[in-house]
Amino acid sequence: MWTKVALIMVLIWLALASSVPAQQANPMSPDTDSEKVTGQVRGSVALVLVGSGTGRVDSIGSAVVVKPSGYLLTAYHLVKLAKQAQVRLRNGEIYDRVELLGIDERRDIAALHVQATGLPSLAVRRLDEVKQGEAAFTISNPAGLTWSTSDGIISAVRPAHEVPGAGSGFRVLQFTCVVAPGSSGGALVDAQGRLLGIVTASLGGQGLNFAVPAESVMGLINFPSRGMLGSGKELDLKPPESPVRASLNEAKQGEMLGAARTLTVNSKTSFFTPDALENELAKKPELSAWGIKIVRDVRVADIIVSVDRPLFTYDFTYTATDTRTSIVLASGKVTAVDGVRAAPAIAKNLVLQMAKARQASEAKPVKQ
DSSP states (O other): HHHHHHHHHHHHHHHHHHSSSSOOOSSSHHHHHHHHHHHGGGGGGGEEHHHHHHHHSEEEEEEEETTTTTTEEEEEEEETOOOEEEETTTSSSSOOOOOOEETTTTTEEEEEEEEOOOOOOOOBOOGGGTTTEEEEEEOOOOGGGGTEEEEEOOOOOOOGGOOOOOOOOSEEEEEEEEOTTTTTTTTEEEOOOOEEEEEEEEOOSSTTTEEGGGGGGGGGSOOOOOOOOEEETTOOOOOOOOOOHHHHHHHHHHHHHHHHHHHHHEESSSTTHHHHHHHHTTHHHHHHHHOOOEEEEEEEEEEGEEEEEOSSSSSSEEEEEEETTEEEEEEEEEESSSSHHHHHHHHHHHHHHHHHHHHHHHHHHHOO
């Protein structure tokens, strides 16, 4: 009797099993996973516009909301010399008044605050939970292409001193997601949308990108205010100047250089320190002959020399800009393995360009 009952039960179980659709081990494709994660995170990543006080956007970057009451983390080099700043969220909200809080120059991270409540913020994951090889995603604003995403993996958690030019005394997350200029300050998140780190640098090759663990810099939002940045109300993403206006600006370069008395150096990359170029420029007798002094305070500078290194290259680009008009007085690039080797070449080229412009201005006929 029990044998018949058992047989009947087995037949019923098989009939029920055959009527249920087979379940996939992973019903969600990798593409769907990526779309789901980044869709959840985009609202917590901001576009940051930075200006030098002229109403024109000088730099574009990203920031991550880490607390609903308007607290964000970004790359320090993005806002280091900012006179104006604006924060834009994906939902269309724009904040023209931005407060600078704690900064960590070693890690190249800064905390910002805007007057807001109820912002979508990201949960921070502990660094000791991060595993090599796990999925990772970035959300940032590369080249002004807002709220772009990329996927990859965590390559390693390593000491910063193992990364050329990164510094020492802290750890970094190495990841393979593709990043580009404008990605600085963006979010590196895991497959659950938890914040792993703040994007800061690349070694110049795809797959060699780095972020500072968010856990190690969350305390910056608790620092006292360092002051309000200038209103960013005028800042907007505008197309480049027309060739005609650029030509008119070039005619004024020599005159502006002749009137300049102070110069400061700004680095937009963690792979170049202002000190390196300041030391090389100080060796140039031309600056002394022209009466130009090197200063650290951008507020009293007539000229700002900004140095950057585009991602995935070993090219160090530079521009010398008049702080009153934002007209570019000189620009160029040099190729070098690091900032120390790039500085002498930048100083040499910059002085030659400045001398040429000044000579052209002095040779210009005087109108009667």
